[in-house]
Amino acid sequence: MPTQASALRSAGILAALFLATALYAQQEPSSTGPTIEPQSTVTLSTPQPHWVYVVDPVFPHLIATKVYVYDGDSRTLLGMVNTGYLPNMSISPDRGQFYVTETFWSRGARGDRTDVVTYYDTKTLKPTAEVKLPQGRYLVVPKKPNADLTLDGSYLLSYNMAPAMSVSVVNTKRKAYLGDIETPGCALNFPVANNRFVMICSDGSLATVTFDDSGKAKLERGKPFFDVVKDPVFEHAAWSKSAKKGFFISYAGMVYPADFSSGMAKIGDAWSIVQGADKGVWRPGGWQLAAFHAKTNRLFVLMHKGGEWTHKQAGEEVWVFDTNTKKRVGQFKIEHHSHTMNVTQDDKPLAFVLSETANLAVHDGTNYKHLGDIEASGETPYLLYVPGE
Numbered sequence: 001m002p003t004q005a006s007a008l009r010s011a012g013i014l015a016a017l018f019l020a021t022a023l024y025a026q027q028e029p030s031s032t033g034p035t036i037e038p039q040s041t042v043t044l045s046t047p048q049p050h051w052v053y054v055v056d057p058v059f060p061h062l063i064a065t066k067v068y069v070y071d072g073d074s075r076t077l078l079g080m081v082n083t084g085y086l087p088n089m090s091i092s093p094d095r096g097q098f099y100v101t102e103t104f105w106s107r108g109a110r111g112d113r114t115d116v117v118t119y120y121d122t123k124t125l126k127p128t129a130e131v132k133l134p135q136g137r138y139l140v141v142p143k144k145p146n147a148d149l150t151l152d153g154s155y156l157l158s159y160n161m162a163p164a165m166s167v168s169v170v171n172t173k174r175k176a177y178l179g180d181i182e183t184p185g186c187a188l189n190f191p192v193a194n195n196r197f198v199m200i201c202s203d204g205s206l207a208t209v210t211f212d213d214s215g216k217a218k219l220e221r222g223k224p225f226f227d228v229v230k231d232p233v234f235e236h237a238a239w240s241k242s243a244k245k246g247f248f249i250s251y252a253g254m255v256y257p258a259d260f261s262s263g264m265a266k267i268g269d270a271w272s273i274v275q276g277a278d279k280g281v282w283r284p285g286g287w288q289l290a291a292f293h294a295k296t297n298r299l300f301v302l303m304h305k306g307g308e309w310t311h312k313q314a315g316e317e318v319w320v321f322d323t324n325t326k327k328r329v330g331q332f333k334i335e336h337h338s339h340t341m342n343v344t345q346d347d348k349p350l351a352f353v354l355s356e357t358a359n360l361a362v363h364d365g366t367n368y369k370h371l372g373d374i375e376a377s378g379e380t381p382y383l384l385y386v387p388g389e
Contacts, residue, residue, distance in 0.1 A: 044069075044078055044123045047095045049346035051078070053385040054360065055142055056378030057086055063109055067100070068377050069125070072350045072362050075374045079125045083118075086139050088147035088383075090156065092172075095387050097121055097128070099172065101137055101147040101158050117147075117156055117170050133168050135160055135180045142383050143235055144288060145188035151241050152194045159188050167197070169215055179215035183207065186219075188235055190246060192260035200235065200248075204228045208264040225256055225267040234311065236288045238301075241389070242345070243294035247323065249273070249284050249301065251311040257323065271326040273301060273319065281305055285313040286339035288383055291351075293343045293365060297323045300343055300351060300365075303331075314339045314356055320368070332368040334361055342384035352384050 050072040057065050067081040067089060084102030091098045098120050106112040115133040120126065138146055138159045147158040149172070158168040166180040167189050186199035186207040199207045204224035211217035226233050231250045237258075239246040248256040253274035259266045274282050282303050284290070289302040299322075302315025314337035320330035336355035344350045349365030358381055360374040 044125070047091065047122050047387040049344050049387060050350050051387060052342065052352050053089065053091070053098070054354070054378060054381045055087065055089060055383040055385070056381040057142055058378065059380040062086060063105070066378055070360070070374055072344070072352065075362060075372050077377060080377065081120060081125050086142055088142050088144070089385060090147060090149040091122070091385060091387055092149065093153045095122055099149065099156050101133070103137065103139060117158065129175055131170050131175050131177055133158060133177065135166065135168055136162050137168065143188065144383060145190055145235060148189060148191050150191045150194050150197070154194060157189045157191060157197055161187070167209070169211060171213065178213070181209060181211060181215065181217040183209065183219060190237065190239055191241065192244065192265060198258070198260060198265045200233070202228065206258070206265050206267070220264055222264060222267070226250055234284070234289060236290065238290040238292035238299055240292050240294040247290065247292060247299055249290055251283070251309070253284055255299070273321060273328070283310055285311050286315050288340040288342065289315065291341055291343040293349050294345060295347065298329070299323050300341060302338060302341055318351065318353060330368055332363060336361065340382060340384055342386050342389070344386045345388040354381055354384055
């Protein structure tokens, strides 16, 4: 047991430390003494075409998800946002803000649950508003079609399954939840107009949903275009809002072009990305495995050597196709096996390829030259977003 004398000495030492700290804090910085480093806040510019937003669900501790912002030209980190559980995001058409659908619990990993759409300023990366999603949201490893903006950015669409399937609609201008649209048997959402989106249905068809500002909706089902048992399609289609077209890719490498320039989405003639000696040897695979560059009609796909049902296997190469001629026009090897990729939408595009080890490779999107790597700050990054996609 400490003696009274030792206790008094300890108390005296603590008092001296507190006094010294207080006196140091009051000191004016001098040329000879230590200075206190001032804190500063950086304001970014409007998002540039070669920026990329990386969503990291942080699988070891999912309630602490991050969104990182990188400059693909300088390959530097510009900023970071802390978000909720398993988020999705979408960048506004004017690039002034981005929206994140996220989930929180009042006690961290337990307690009362709250699902929201949070508005973030793209320059300060600070939250500016939020809208609650009273019906919740679909909690799964983040997929881009879980939540997205309509073409003019007026509505955010958030898919939900609890267990009935529906899509929550938020008016982004009024910051108001409009309601949920019931979508039985159909999942995810691909916006195709200012008030219309497309969904993949359980019978291999597409449903086209048109809605008004009151939330009233009409759902029209098309004919099945793929076999849901023998050769399903990846849910991450290569999608272009500006070109009003998309490309669904099957596990075996069939491409189903979708045109949504008017009314219901129309599926065109299917074609294969695996032909000749490559057939039965190479397959598409990964997570966000494909991207479409609208100005050149180029389709980029992650490919690997593998057998049937290896659709989750990471890519070893990127193959590039002209979607008009349906021919392969380029390919390049990637150093790290990668599950996710995206392509910027400007005249001089960059191709970003994200590996399972959080390496973000940057390639010229025209001649496919490897320009360098970004050692991504996250632990388990999974999705890539670029402005203007």
